[in-house]
Amino acid sequence: MGAPPIAGKTGSPIGPEERAEYARVVEEALRSGALGEALRGAPPAAAERLRGWAHEAVEDLWAHAAAEYRAWCRARTVGDSPEAVSDAAPRAAAGPGGDLVAALAVLVPLTAGAAALIFLVLGYLLMFVGVQQAAGASLVVTGWAGAGVAAVTASLGLGRLAVTARRRSGSARRPAAEEAARAAWRAALLERAVLPYLHHRLLDAAAPDAPAGSEGAGPPGAGPRFSPPGFDSPGFGGPDAAR
Numbered sequence: 001m002g003a004p005p006i007a008g009k010t011g012s013p014i015g016p017e018e019r020a021e022y023a024r025v026v027e028e029a030l031r032s033g034a035l036g037e038a039l040r041g042a043p044p045a046a047a048e049r050l051r052g053w054a055h056e057a058v059e060d061l062w063a064h065a066a067a068e069y070r071a072w073c074r075a076r077t078v079g080d081s082p083e084a085v086s087d088a089a090p091r092a093a094a095g096p097g098g099d100l101v102a103a104l105a106v107l108v109p110l111t112a113g114a115a116a117l118i119f120l121v122l123g124y125l126l127m128f129v130g131v132q133q134a135a136g137a138s139l140v141v142t143g144w145a146g147a148g149v150a151a152v153t154a155s156l157g158l159g160r161l162a163v164t165a166r167r168r169s170g171s172a173r174r175p176a177a178e179e180a181a182r183a184a185w186r187a188a189l190l191e192r193a194v195l196p197y198l199h200h201r202l203l204d205a206a207a208p209d210a211p212a213g214s215e216g217a218g219p220p221g222a223g224p225r226f227s228p229p230g231f232d233s234p235g236f237g238g239p240d241a242a243r
């Protein structure tokens with residue numbers, strides 16, 4: 001069943017999918033750049049302490065990428081809209097019924113066009129040689145009628161193909177937009193929140209007597225020893241200041 005969604009301090013739900021994405025961002029931060037190099041020379045427990053503290057601080061860190069998270073939510077909402085659901089119709093029509101319609105859309109214009117050509121040639125030939133004028137005129141009329149049927153069915157088939165192509169191209173753009181919004185949120189969360197926070201707590205985590213418990217705790221008698229902009233500066237006021 002997974003963990004139930006919780007409401008962060010920004011009022012945004014943090015559900016199982018968001019928790020999993022946040023965990024991946026934390027792991028990426030722990031392996032990246034200067035922080036990853038520092039952890040390779042730190043005690044083995046330092047990375048686990050930072051990981052635990054980052055997960056306990058999720059609600060505070062979440063607020064620093066709230067705008068990008070809302071954009072990701074909007075992109076997902078568009079993907080779940082009734083219009084997006086209707087885009088599945090061309091794929092659902094790929095069954096036996098859809099194959100029959102597609103085959104008829106190709107065969108009917110071809111058959112009608114070929115029959116029209118034959119009737120017109122025979123009709124005009126009979127009229128030209130002066131044999132069975134009435135039969136020739138009937139064949140000409142039938143031929144032009146077949147040509148009209150071929151033209152109409154060909155137009156309908158082309159229109160159906162155009163609509164199907166448009167729907168499929170639209171449904172392909174929606175996942176691309178959703179993925180771009182998710183990537184922007186992850187980048188903002190990593191660069192503006194998780195990485196600065198982990199750098200801020202790095203020396204605390206590397207201390208031999210550092211606790212592995214509450215996020216707000218640090219080594220006895222130790223205060224903050226890293227001051228990245230946005231966490232220790234006078235302008236940092238927690239998640240409410242990020243709104």
